[in-house]
Amino acid sequence: MSTIKFVLVGATTLLLAACSSGTTGGSTSSGASAASSPLATKVAELEKAGDSYPVPTGQISGVDALKGKTVYYIPITQQSPQFAVTQAALESAFGKVGIKLQVCNGNATPTGIAACLTQATQAKAGAIITDAIPYVIAANAFSAAIAAGIPVLNTNQTADSAHPAAARLGYVYAAGSAQMVAVADWIISDSGGKANVVINQSTDGPSPVAFVAAAKDEFTKECPGCTVTINAISSANFSLIPSSTSSALLKNPNAKYVVSEFDQYLQPTLGGVQQAGKIAAVKGVSGAAQLSGLKMMSAKNFLYASVGQASAYQGWVDADAVLRMMTGTSGDKLPEYTIPIRLFTRDNIGSVPLTSAAEASGEWFGPTDYTGSFLKLWGLS
Structure with missing residues (x-):
């Protein structure tokens, strides 16, 4: 391997x-x-x-024309439970639009990641979402997908100055x-x-x-x-x-x-x-x-x-970003998405509903009405 x-x-x-003086x-x-x-x-x-999720503003037009397309989701490894939560949210969000989600496990290796990107490119995917994958790990495969005209959304990464955002390359930066x-x-x-x-x-x-x-x-x-x-x-x-x-x-x-x-x-x-x-x-x-x-x-x-x-919210953010890229709504500049974080400790864990449903809804991090807000932006509500 x-x-x-x-x-x-x-x-x-x-x-x-x-540390220097004046720190706390x-x-x-x-x-x-x-x-x-x-x-x-x-x-x-x-x-x-x-108290609320930071849902972006700005309507997306042309979402209806995307029905029937397939978006590939490529997490760096399916060992991580976080990606399963994001995947489920993506499936829910894209299901509202009529887009199919295809998942390919990167297996935490350059060869596995490149193979997933190549598979998506050869399948003429409507778009590709990568999760926690640096561009440099599979640069040729990333570039080939973009050259083929496929929008690629790179998520859960730091900024990459060597590969700046463009019309077919977007970023949702990591928390x-x-x-x-x-x-x-x-x-x-x-x-x-x-x-x-x-x-x-x-x-x-x-x-x-x-x-x-x-x-x-x-x-x-x-x-x-x-x-x-x-x-x-x-x-x-x-x-x-x-x-x-x-x-x-x-x-x-x-x-x-x-x-x-x-x-x-x-x-x-x-x-x-x-x-x-x-x-x-x-x-x-x-x-x-x-x-x-x-x-x-x-x-x-x-x-x-x-x-x-908020991994569930991230799934809806990723879907929003991809829809903007697929429709050309935002040009080469996506909204500045913020993924909320929360600290859980033995002091507050007793008030947190520890169920799969609560994890999937995003209620650990705030109200769950953000899904309706996204649907309004997409012209579906």
Whole structure:
């Protein structure tokens, strides 16, 4: 099996430098003082669901003409439960338009991703949506699809200056950096500014590395008393995550927090903590929160905090962006979509409905009337 060529070798320990004067949260010396800090206030806000979703404005014309077309959805790997939620939302949204959704698993390898893109191109897809896939991993296949006149929407990535947005290449940028910053804020606040942290960082392309870099910057800014160790993991080496995590913890025996960057890595991360005999000594934290992880938190099993993005809402955002690209409504400039995030902790998890229906509706993050708002934009309501 081919492996993604962005994998970082080994675990690198970073002792973060002291922050400049005037920062908040980093100088706290106890949990009590942290509880009253501006950072703790920020954490409390992150724990709340929003009052509304940021649905874009601007009607789309010509949607009826798209009935019968097929859109390909290509997630980097179907190991991640987040993509299943987005897929279901896409199916629901496109079903209202009469568009068929075809799913192709990228299998977290350049060859698998390129094969999916090529399949969509040869099938003359109406459009292609890629999820968490850097353009550079399968650049030739991306370019071939665009050259064939197929609109390509690249989602859950950071900005790519080498491949800017154009009429047939659109972006819905990831909420990954915001999630990892929220993770850092919770850990700093919870630890009173004295955390020793191991982060299992995905190396499935440059974006996950950038997300964790944002967290490292937050620790540097807010927590001079914190120590952060980065442990590189990847989907292509999924079976090695438990031993890698165990090794990182044994090398850092004072670690009190272990972060799984995405929920797809949560179970093997937990396995590594158990292998190291540290299950009673550390607090588990994760990003890309999904139902299985939140149930773990509710049961007080390892997980103390998890940050998620509104994956169901993202499915409708992706559909909106693709419809604009297919109809030419927005030219080469899509709306600036924002995907909400929320921090789930043992303090607020009791008020969160832990059901598949609630996850699929988006109610964890705010009111669920956004679907009707999108349908109005599409001229269907």
